[in-house]
Amino acid sequence: MIEFSNVTKSYTVGTHALRGITMQIEDGDFAFLVGPSGSGKSTIIKLITGELKPTSGTVHVNGYSLERIREREIPYLRRTVGVVFQDFRLIETKTVYENLAFAMRAIGAREQEIRDRVPYILNLVGLENKSRRHPTELSGGEQQRLAIARALVNNPSTIIADEPTGNLDPARSLEIMNLLQEINNLGTTMLVVTHERDLVERFGKRVIAINEGLVVHDGMDGYYRA
């Protein structure tokens, strides 16, 4: 579960990125986080992943209190939150299989676990026939599938997708969103940050809209029609 309670975040340069955010995303929920550039979306993601601490207020993510989390607890928080980026951030020198194995080894998984889990996840994202390819040999959509697979491989309870379709054409974007919905149907909490109005409207999920560091809308629909 992700819970923000009256959260503010100011940077040393004097920018007030968040000015009192309160929101709650229950386990298994699917939510879109929308808002213009500079509205505070990235700050929310960084707070969820423990890259930043709130200036005031409380942030709870999957049982961790981010405002008082210890440095050595952050890796364990991050194991509960998979992150997908617009630019994929894949290791180009490793194959598809190795990219996933690398993410598992990084948290100390045994080789047998890796051999069992990686093919299962590749199958889930539809890359089972590309395990020996390198990321550069994949299309944009396939690269994003691989990034999603990597976010998923350590079995996190939450996935944050930061503009996951930003580099893809509409058809591939739809595929990726369908994949994220499938993963959500399996029980993973999903928070998708996006600018793409069409996708948000098409999926009819909860929309949390941020503007100038404040939540300006939080509901199942109607944000763009308002």
Place this chain on the structure above:
Amino acid sequence: MKVTNLGYLIKEGIRGIFLHGFMSVAAVVVTVACLLIVGSFSCLVYNVNILVEDLNKTNEILAYVDSELSDAEARSIGTKINILENVYKAEFRSREVALEEFVADHEGDTAFGGLTATDFRHRFVVVLEDNELMAQTVAQIEAIPGIVKVNASFEMAEGFITIQNVLHIASVAVIGILLVVSLLIISNTVKLAMYDRKDEISIMKMVGATNGFIRLPFVVEGFVLGMVGAIISFFLEWGMYNLLVKRLAEVDTLKLFSFVPFTQLLAPMVATFVAAGLFVGVVGSWTSIRKFMDV
């Protein structure tokens, strides 16, 4: 960190060495060069120290015995001098021996022709353990009943102490500077390796790898580079030292100086090289990692 991952992490560290082959070779070469200079300097200091200590022993104190005392009474004072803590040895010289030595020293000088043994006192030639404590020891000898005068060359003792102090300070400074140089180079090598893998590090951080897990391969890399440097430089030092000693032994004018065999230096040199290699490798890599951990 699970023990099962240790093999993987060590393998990654060693893989890193080959992945950045040129920098690894450069780091080993510089470490070898620095350790060779450190080792050579240490060997030199060790030998000079022994030489100075030997010379130190030639700085003798003369303790003159009251001429009223009998031969037996005069000799018995030797026990009291020898039990003093800072006395290495005290040898009795009778007035007859003193006369012989004086005559030998002034051979052909007619001015001293009429001297007899009664013109001299019995004396003790005293060698000290530590010349820095000369003043206190001289005072203790002077306080012994039957000793009427003590002749000690404080200037010479101070000279030896100064030489030893200068040697110590110079060796510490040179060794320190060279270690820092090696440290910086290893550190930069690992920094380059980390920069090359900064994307991997950020992904590892993102998926929840602990700092220890991320660090270990780089520390292994530094450890291996440091150890390889230490081993190569140790054997090079051994060969060079033996060669130098052999060459110097062939030079007549340098036969006065005797160099200790390298086997006598083996234990301290192994300890020095391994410690320096480990220090340079592990500390060098550990410090360079820190800035890459805030991803």
